Amino acid sequence: MWFGLSLVAILFWSLTDLFSKAGSKREDKYSHWKMAMMVGFVMGIHALIMILLGEEFHLRDMVTYFPASAMYILSMVIGYVGLRYLYLSLSSPICNSSGAVAAILCFFLLGERLAVWQYVGVALIIISILALSITEKVYETRERRLAGAAPPDRKYTHSFLAIMLPVLYCIIDALGTYADGLLLYEYNDDGTIVSGVIAEGPANIAYELTFLLIAIFAFIYVVIIKKQRLSIRYEMPKIGGALCETAGQFAYIYAIGQNTMAAAPLISSYCVLSLVWARVFLKEKLTWVQYVFIALAAAGIVVMGIEA
Template sequence: MWFIFAIITAIAWGAANLFYKKGSNVEEKYTHLKIVIMVGFVMGIHATAYMLIKDITFDPFDMVRYFPVSFMYILSMTIGYIGLRYIELSIAAPVQNSAGAVSAILLFIFFPREMSMIDIAGIIIVTIGVITLAVYEKQAETYALKRQNEMIDPKYQLSFLAITFPILYALIDGIGTFLDGVYLDELTLIPEDNALIAYEYTFFIVAVLAFIYVRFIKKEKYSLFKEKDRGTAAILETTGQFFYVFAIAGNAIIAAPLIAAHGIFSVILSRIFLKEVLSTRQYVMIGVVMFGIILLGLSEGLAE
């Protein structure tokens, strides 16, 4: 089942990326914090409902125990939200999603295990695909701007500042996923349900602090009920998080790069809803990544 959970996670997070972009306003100084607020509040609501429906006894100390993982995820996501102000047209998503390769490598180094040739091929293909697509995305965007005879805005250039945010996201999120694999799969330090609730409540606390800062310290106008795009992104993010925990608990070293392919879904969705056109080579790379996903699914089927 971990494979199905990983696919659902990838699709949900891919769709969330679309709405994150729509909800990111380069003119708004605190856009990233407003996204954090919305995501945190939705996660807090979900954590409470999940705990009550499943009748889970939650120990608040689990938030402390799981904090290293929660901290890495929340930090990487916040950095990712900031980056959306500088890189558009789905460039950020594929770069960020190379985090799966970081976590897979770390897990393989610290917790070596036998992997079939299909597993290795699938991980390599998915990783190469998302990175290559990122390069193609940047090239396509630069070419489009030049054809319009416009001076290329610095925020569109592959500058140190522009590319730093998604790279930082990939590294920090990769470490977070590695720690998650240790907590949920390798050493089983905390049950999946408790990990999910601990993370979502931690995010909720961060959201409350961010809300106080934005609304009362910086005096920014903010209404949860008027945040349509950010609210949709938050719901999709939380949906993905729900299935993500169980995917990682099932097979962390392979699920991580598989889930990382959610950038591919965000690229496809952005083209559909923003009416943009993919080049032939972009379609080819998406096909390559999909092939890698199929290999990983095939590997699970053979293992079972």
């Protein structure tokens, strides 16, 4: 079941990437706060709906799950900053390696293991992600040079900020996934709990309500303190991204809860599907090399699906 949930997370998070890039305006210095605001409000609404539908939840769950919540939320805010400021942003090979880093942490620190063919699938996916990220940057630079465009400001490509934001995103996001591996219940085939301190449902609600608190803070800061106006029409891409982020998160936490080591790198391949959406909806051109690595990533996903 973790494999199907991983595919759902890939689908929605690739759409989140598409919406987020469309809604992130470099001229709007509060864009990342607005994105966090929209995600937090949508997640908060979803959490309240789940509670009303009878999902078991206690306020102490927010404290229990806070280590993972803090890592995920911090990495996402860093990602939103990157979408606005950096040419590398989330398309950098460093950012997209967070799933691989999480898998390595689970292997060495949690003692998790995979079947032989799952290692092959993970390797294919990781190689594809890194290769696509690098080729995207290479072709972007080449196209700018052929078009005679001025090179981008160095602060967006070679500065300390441009290097450290992707590194921070990768490390913090991977630590969030590792925290999930520690905190979420792990079950035997008969349903008995082997390890962990919290179930997926309460953990997801705790995460969403924590994000709601961030959204409230962002609203106070942006709208009340900084006197910025919010236009629903202008922010529609952010709202679309928030809806997809919430749906992807719901699938993600159950997939991670069932198989952290395999699901983490698999779900990281959402960036590959993002390229496909960019080709379909934004009419961005892809090279034959990119198509090859997209096919390689798809092969890795198929291998993991067969093994699952």
